[in-house]
Amino acid sequence: MMNGTETETEDGTKRSRSLLRFAAPQVFYPIAGRLAPWFAWLAAGLCVAGLWIGFFVAPTDFQQGEVYRVIFIHVPAAWMSMFIYLIMAFWAAVGLVMNTRLSFMMAQALAPTGAMFCFVSLWTGALWGRPTWGTYWVWDARLTSQLLLLFLYLGFIALTQAIEDSRRSDRAGAIIALVGAVNVPIIYFSVQWWNTLHQGASVSLTRAPSMASTMLVGMLLMALAAWAYTFAVSFWRVRSLILERERHTEWVAAELDEQEARA
């Protein structure tokens, strides 16, 4: 404990000059508060644009008809559920190496949103699978590894909530985040590595997308909306976490005074 405090004071001088100064909770708290509403409005705007294109501009698909329109939430949600887990693992690694408390808080602020997107991808996938494949669910490598991702999210949330001591819960959560990150490339490449019922990727970095351009634009707008939404919600959530964790500091006392005066 003493060791950790010493390292932090030792870094204090460097922090003011580098990017690391944002790692100080009292610096990040107001920034997150100012940025979150902008991201929320951006998400709303992108979502309206994406849905408009998805439902009124994008044409009917040649083999699936109208049911393919589930893609405008299914794919962005699935992408987001994988990205968020990688970002959580990144913050967990940063937290373990640099001993920055804010990194662990960011990881914990992201987990519920990642779990939500993961569930959405499974739910919409099931509703999409019934009319196209002829089944809600199969235990192929893609679907099974995505279900495992949901359990990893829930395990992370349960574990970090269950351990009282915040330093220990941060570390335990970080281990799940890092170990579970191995599952993300497995989900992504499962359709290439094994025979799966799930089709391959329509959009990838290595080749031209196999989608009509208006369909693609609608899907990408929805993906950007999901990004902006994730920023907004995780910033709001991390602000509550910061207040709780830093409640013994002067600046939180000042913030609480200000909030009371405003109310």
Added chain:
Amino acid sequence: MKPRSKRLMLLGSAVALLVAAVALVLSAFQQNLVFFHTPSEVAEGKAPVGRAFRIGGMVEEGSIRREADGLTVRFAITDTAKIIPVSYRGSLPDLFQEGKGAVVQGTLAPDGLFHASEVLAKHDENYMPVEAQYAIDQAHKAAQTVQQ
């Protein structure tokens, strides 16, 4: 060594070990992760004997026909190298079509006929307007006429 670089080293080696362990486990379970076998694998005798398994491939063009009872459907599934005849009683998914992907679950009879208990359609990752598909079909036809 600074404590920070030491932690980074430890973390890095732990992650490397973990990745290696997962790679080993995955290669060991390779067989169980296979959702379906291809007709070629079945022909080579790689499919499990005596229990239900799945075959995935393309529904052979012109192979779908209904039996006299109106419920049983016969078709053939192919990976362009080998062909497996399939018999199935039940309703088919909307996307089940000749020339399209399908996955059938069931057992292989000694006479080589696959008795399916479940038929799933496997669609590809292409999404395009109906008109575009029509244009592609026309282009295909034109190309075939030229070849002939």
Added chain:
Amino acid sequence: MQWTSWSAFWDMGGAGPFVWGSYAVTAVLVALELFFVLRRRKETVRRLSRLRRVVPSAIEPGGAVKERIE
């Protein structure tokens, strides 16, 4: 635009329940998450303010922070 009427739009070529079932559940989950996140912030501020009045030692600078605040 490919919709000739609103009923055609809601029908989604016969796949209405699947398409709208996907969108409805997603919308409800997003709304719930926003609601809980914003409520959590209000509650945190209120709870910490009360705690500071009732048990100043739980929150004072450098004080032992033993209570788990939910």
